[in-house]
Amino acid sequence: MYLSLLKALLSLLTIGRLVYATPVPDRVDQADRVDDSTVLVPSEYYPQGNPSEYHSRAISVSTTGLPFGFHVRDNSDSNDAADAEAPFKEYVALAEPSDGTGLVKRVEFRMRRVPGWGATWDGHIQEPSNSGWTKATIQGFAYQGYLQVMAEAPNAVTMVSALWIPGQGVWLGTIVHDAGKQVFPQQAPTMAPLLWGQIKDRVITGTTSSKYHAEDMACFAYERYLVNKIGPNQNYPQGAYITSFGRYNTNNAASLKPACSSSSHQINPPCTVTMFAMGIDYLNS
Known part of the structure; x- marks a missing residue:
């Protein structure tokens, strides 16, 4: 029996190195490393919880076969606020800090269906210090957000855009x-004045059913968050970057998509013009 258990354990370890998080009173740093395969990992962001709270859970560092550094796993518990909307799956983002220690920081978030907006979702991720995030990380967040929307609405034809403001969040x-x-054109003039100044005269030139794309909703979510609004003649903070993941129709494979890249979903002015005017990098390369 013991031999069988040992074989099972060795088999598990070949799939992916496991990292265990345990409660610690301070931030994760080099002193929190236990050994080569075990570090202390904080939960950096919970929409309904305490951002500084630490949870004891196992996550896999190995993401072979999964795009953009994300690992989707069966949920191992139901004891935190982040589990409330999706009790059977957890979407775990892995990011390496830029301090070179190799310690893994874990970021969780939940897409929410915006109250009163129908089949429209938004989300927010607070960026931890020394996050080490890159464009690939943000592309992963867009992918993760898309998975969450599909879990709630499997037949939805939609895109998820992720807007990164470095040092602040996504x-x-x-x-x-x-x-x-x-609702969007009613709220945007006051909640997202810079964005609205760029798109208030927009017209549909293709067959899209909505004048407001995922890129617009991500920008709206950011500007709505700001206490001090960005003026109509200003730009987003330096380094702003946006990317999208999803599908154009039921026959289109879900994938990373360039801004406003579907020929049948054209608007004037297009997203690319809007993003450029606001100082947002929208290239995936």
Whole structure:
């Protein structure tokens, strides 16, 4: 029996090195390393919880076969606020800090269906200090957000855009659908004045059902978050970057997509012009 257990353990370890998080009173640093395979990992962000709270859970560092450094695993518990909306799956983002210690920081977030907006979602991820995030990390957040939307609405045809403001965080949004198409132009002039100044005269030139794309919703989520709004003649903070993941229709494979890249979903001015005017890098390379 013991031999069988040992074989099972060795088999598990060949799949991916496991990292265990245990409660610690301070931030994760080099002193928190236990050995080559065990470090102390904080939960950096919970929409309904304490951002400084630490949780004891196992995550896999190995992400072979999964795009953009994300590992989707069966949920191992139901004891935190982040589990409330998806009790069977957890979407775990892995990012290496830039201090060179190799310690793993774990970031969790949940996409939410915006109340009163119908099939429209947004999300927010607070960036930890020394996050080590890159464009690939942000592309991973867009992918993760898309997985969450699909878990709630498997038949949805949508995109998830992730807007990164370095040092602050990431704001996510989907294509604005249903009641959101009426609410967006009502709220944007005051909640997102810079964005609205760029898109208030937008017209549809293709077959898209919505004038407001996922990139717009991500920008709206960011500007809505700000206490001091960005003026109409200003730009987003330096280094702002946006990327999208999703599908154009049921026959289109979900993947990383360039901004406003579907020929049938054209708007004027297009997203690329809007992003450039606001100082947002939208290239995936």
